[in-house]
Amino acid sequence: LDIVIKPADKNVGVVAIDVNVYESKSLQQLNNTEFYRRLDYNPNRKTFNLIKSQLEQLLNNKQINKTIHNSIIPKYPGLGIFYILPKIHKPHSPGRPIISNVQHSTHRLSKYLSKILSPFIPVLSNIASTDYNISHYVILKDTNHLLMEIERFNQFVNQNHLNLRNLTLLTADISSMYTNIPQDEGTQTLSHFIQKYCNLINFKLDHITLAILLKLVLENNYFTFKGFFYQQIKGTAMGTSCAPEYSNIYVFMQEIPIFQQFIRYLIRIFRFLDDVLLFWFLQDQQNQQSSILIKTFIETLNNNKHLQYNFEQSTKTINYLDLTITINHLLNRLETTLYTKPTNTFQYLHYESSHPRHIIQNIPLSLSNRITRICSSLTSRWEQYFLLFCRLLARQHDPLNLLNKILRYRDSNRIELVEKTFNKMFSITPSQIPSATPPPIVHKNIILPYNCQLPSFQQLFSKEFDIIVPDIYRFVYTLPTNLQRMLVRSKYPASFSTVPPIHHPPPTDVSACLEPDPY
Structure with missing residues (x-):
């Protein structure tokens, strides 16, 4: 039996998949001509030359400076590698498409776009407040951020004497957000956004240059699977560096006018990438009236054919990220507890592992x-x-x-x-460190392979050889080879090139290993 071993989506375990099933699930995605196009040639060198030529032209036109040019110019030609992560927490375990772009010609450019767009994400809340009169739209950074916001909400409820029996909790996830954003529309939206809000941060590019750079990343997303060449023609790939910032801003510009229409009922709006949490409050609400309003809101939000929100709602308890949020009617406050997906195997590191x-x-x-x-x-x-x-x-x-x-x-x-x-x-950022504080040490790393039997080199040098290692140097250990690094690969194994796919595979569910080996 030939198998492919992959980490499960959401990092809830490791999955061993029959190679026929893995290939079939991959081809089900790649054969969708709305999103992907198969090529009959190798686009590697052509893409590399195109990107270099475009960046040279921007430099000559003084749209970017030499420093930016040197940081984004590709060093070597390369293509992305397509693979899928099984969503074992969903029925029939569909695959989440990922394109590893580390070797891609646009990788350095995409990293740069991520760097310059990321400062806009924290100010989206300010834009919602000043331009749309929505004072409680929050882009979440992590679970801790949400916990702090829930605590503030509980204080708000107490101060304003709100009755949480009138509260409905709504969660939604945006279906295939990255792959469903049209490239032209996405580029135009980002360009208009930068043109309007570039003064909010120290943005170094004009909106026209940004659009050119963004199109280079989006329209040249070439990759390989099983020796064949493909191009993604709609959306952006999970795996390219600028995807989160690009998608975050696009979704914000699409959803915020609709939230504004229903601001009377939406007393809190939270979003973490494609996951949304809403607090819907209707004073002295009647169940029927509230249901009609919520249905109208969902239909309005889903009028955008590219962004489809899949909603769940409850007046008692709901799961969001790694929280279960419950309305405690007795205490009139929101309570939280830990939520784990049913597929979580809790395979923590074994005590006898050779980790430090x-x-x-x-x-x-x-x-x-x-x-x-x-x-x-x-x-x-x-x-x-x-x-x-x-x-x-x-x-x-x-x-x-x-x-x-x-x-x-x-x-x-x-x-x-x-x-x-x-x-x-x-x-804690360098800009927040008081000027009287000495600047942090810029270390020089001495990189060594890790082994649990190795002694501390600093102690070894000082005790055995009477050598004092200056503070500027530090020992950094590479990850050792382990089973996962040996077995899990982004690239599809060449030995499977002759495996025939199952063109109409039956729905497959995942069976948990009942007695996993502790090692």
């Missing part, structure tokens, strides 16, 4: 920290502590270490822990 010991020892600490931050009630918190203890015990972790690490955060102030974690990840 400090990583193994701190797994229960980091996971209990997460539980403490997410679970707002003591009942759910202790329930999750117990489940974590059992799952790590099954991975042969030391029981005493588990108890000490898991219970370390039991008395911590949950909100302070959330804010501390959030600030550590997002708020």
Whole structure:
């Protein structure tokens, strides 16, 4: 039996797929001529020369400077590699198409576009407030950000004496967001956005130059699968660096006018990429009236044929990201607890793994920290502590270490822990460091292969050879070869080139391994 091994979508496990099924699911995507076109030639050299020529022309026209030009010019010709990640959390396990563009001729350009567009994402909330009079539209950075916003909402409810029996929770995901945004319309939307809002940040390009660079990335998305060459003709690929920023801005410009029409009922709007969370509030609402209004809102939002929102709604509890959000009618507040997908196998690192010991020892600490931050009630918190203890015990972790690490955060102030974690990840930037503070050390890395039996080189040099390693140098260890790195590849194996696909494969579901080997 020939198999392909891939990580599951959403990082919920590892999947072994029959090669016929994998190829069939891949070709089901690639044979869709609305999104992909198969080529009868190798576009590699042509694409490389085109991009170099266009960038040289922009440099000669002084639309970009020499520094920008040198940072985005491709060094070598290269194409993307197509693969799919099985969505085992969905019926029949469809594949999520990914194009690895690390070797692509547009990779450096796409990274640059991501860098210059990313500062716009935090200011989308300000644009919603100033231009559309929506003061509670939030682009989420992570779960901690949402937890902080929910706490602020609870304070808002308390201060304004709102009755949460009038609240409906709505979540939505945008179907295949990256691949459904038309390239021409997306480029025009981004160009108009930059033209209007470039003064909000220190944006270095004019809107015309941005449109040219963006089209180079979108229209030259060539890749290979099974030795054949393809071009993506609609949307942008998951895998190209600028896709999140490009899609975020496009979706914002499409949805914000519709949110404005229903602002009377939408008291909170959250979005994390293609996942949306809405708090719908209708004072003294009648169920029938609320249902009609929500239905009208959803139909209006889905009038855009390129962006289709798949909604779920509840007046009690709903899942969003890794949270389960519940309306506590007794306390008149929102409560949160940890949500895990049913397909999660909880295959944490085994205690006998050759990973560095400090990583193994701190797994229960980091996971209990997460539980403490997410679970707002003591009942759910202790329930999750117990489940974590059992799952790590099954991975042969030391029981005493588990108890000490898991219970370390039991008395911590949950909100302070959330804010501390959030600030550590997002708020501390070089511009916020006081001028009196000495600049951080720019290290020179000494890169070595990692092995658990290697001693600390700094201690070895100082004790055995009486050599003091200056602070400017630090030892950095590469990841060792492991089974996953040996077995999981983006590129489709050449040995499978003669495998015939199943042209009409039956719907396939995933079977969990009931007794996974602990190693």
